[in-house]
Amino acid sequence: MKRERRNLIDLRSDTVTLPTEEMLEAIRNAELGDDVYREDPTVNRLEELAAKKMGKEAALLVTSGTQANLVSVMSNTKRGDCVILEAECHMYHYEVGGLSAIAGVLPWPVKGEMGILNPEDVEKAIKPKNIHLPETTLICIENTHNRYGGTIVPPENIKALSKVAEEHGLRLYMDGARIFNAAVALKVDVREFTRHVDNLMFCLSKGLSCPVGSLVVGDEEFIERARKIRKMLGGGMRQAGVIAAPGIIALEKMINRLEEDHKNARLLAEGLSKIEGISINLKTVQTNIVLFDVGGLGVTSGEFVSMLRERGVLALPREETKVRMVTHRGIEREHIEQTLRVIEDISRKVKGRRNPNLLSPSP
Numbered sequence: 001m002k003r004e005r006r007n008l009i010d011l012r013s014d015t016v017t018l019p020t021e022e023m024l025e026a027i028r029n030a031e032l033g034d035d036v037y038r039e040d041p042t043v044n045r046l047e048e049l050a051a052k053k054m055g056k057e058a059a060l061l062v063t064s065g066t067q068a069n070l071v072s073v074m075s076n077t078k079r080g081d082c083v084i085l086e087a088e089c090h091m092y093h094y095e096v097g098g099l100s101a102i103a104g105v106l107p108w109p110v111k112g113e114m115g116i117l118n119p120e121d122v123e124k125a126i127k128p129k130n131i132h133l134p135e136t137t138l139i140c141i142e143n144t145h146n147r148y149g150g151t152i153v154p155p156e157n158i159k160a161l162s163k164v165a166e167e168h169g170l171r172l173y174m175d176g177a178r179i180f181n182a183a184v185a186l187k188v189d190v191r192e193f194t195r196h197v198d199n200l201m202f203c204l205s206k207g208l209s210c211p212v213g214s215l216v217v218g219d220e221e222f223i224e225r226a227r228k229i230r231k232m233l234g235g236g237m238r239q240a241g242v243i244a245a246p247g248i249i250a251l252e253k254m255i256n257r258l259e260e261d262h263k264n265a266r267l268l269a270e271g272l273s274k275i276e277g278i279s280i281n282l283k284t285v286q287t288n289i290v291l292f293d294v295g296g297l298g299v300t301s302g303e304f305v306s307m308l309r310e311r312g313v314l315a316l317p318r319e320e321t322k323v324r325m326v327t328h329r330g331i332e333r334e335h336i337e338q339t340l341r342v343i344e345d346i347s348r349k350v351k352g353r354r355n356p357n358l359l360s361p362s363p
């Protein structure tokens with residue numbers, strides 16, 4: 001297995017992880033069948049395992065996190081419904097508007113704190129029954145929360161939201177793309193996070209190191225509906241056991257090691273907090289995502305990321321002066337130390353240089 005750009009330290013995302021040797025071996029040896037006929041034994045095993053791990057009745061393998069969210073929203077709602085979601089969530093920002101364009105729902109963003117929705121704010125956002133208004137039928141949460149820097153939505157908050165949902169006859173859905181990061185960080189069983197939601201999705205292709213795939217999880221009836229909608233969206237896969245085989249290994253062996261990613265993220269964040277010109281809120285560094293601001297260096301995130309790239313480190317530029325780095329399998333302590341050295345070097349080089357636009361007060 002060869003990685004392109006092998007000598008770069010790639011901190012853009014945990015989606016860049018490559019499969020382990022054991023995963024490749026499992027792909028080679030997977031028992032296969034046509035999954036549209038539900039005859040792929042490896043897919044069936046993965047779906048059963050995922051449902052069991054999450055404490056739900058059934059699961060469905062889909063191609064990506066984006067497809068998982070779309071299939072789930074469509075399976076939980078009808079066209080024209082109103083869907084409450086956290087204002088910074090992935091579904092609202094980065095899924096190409098599929099909620100409106102394909103699911104035909106009205107996304108209703110509610111601002112949370114570090115990704116955590118206040119149940120009272122959610123309750124206020126539910127539409128009353130009125131001829132002029134769409135019907136609110138679903139609340140969506142994201143855990144861990146990507147745009148807030150991998151923050152955890154704690155089980156107590158999910159429970160409180162589920163009460164609001166229940167009282168108003170709504171469903172509660174969780175984009176749990178990185179839910180195992182949350183469980184490992186709080187040292188609790190993942191079911192603490194899943195027991196109060198009606199259904200959820202999680203990704204195999206992020207910190208768990210699989211090349212492809214996400215799972216939608218919920219009750220039998222929901223998953224039956226999701227299976228049909230996945231097919232409508234072109235996601236009915238045939239010998240999908242080649243995707244499921246590494247997924248089984250991920251669920252059996254790759255969860256506990258996420259702890260290492262969290263330690264490396266901490267190390268990176270603490271190192272960054274000591275570098276002149278960088279500001280970081282260490283409270284948001286709860287899992288494997290590190291979000292920081294380079295405005296104090298007088299550069300934009302785009303300029304900073306280019307300087308990093310020239311020095312062999314890849315990161316993701318976010319709005320204006322924000323930069324994201326994500327730790328994952330393949331990033332070791334020495335890579336973090338090297339990254340910090342590179343950023344110290346950049347900080348020294350740009351010291352004194354100021355972009356006047358960045359210094360003008362915001363409107």
Ligand code: TLP
Binds near residue numbers: 063064069
């Ligand atoms: N996030 C990706 C990019 O889209 C930015 C990343 O590198 O973090 N939910 C959450 C919370 C996610 O972070 C992502 C992916 C998705 C859904 C979508 O998953 P994919 O990329 O598999 O469609």
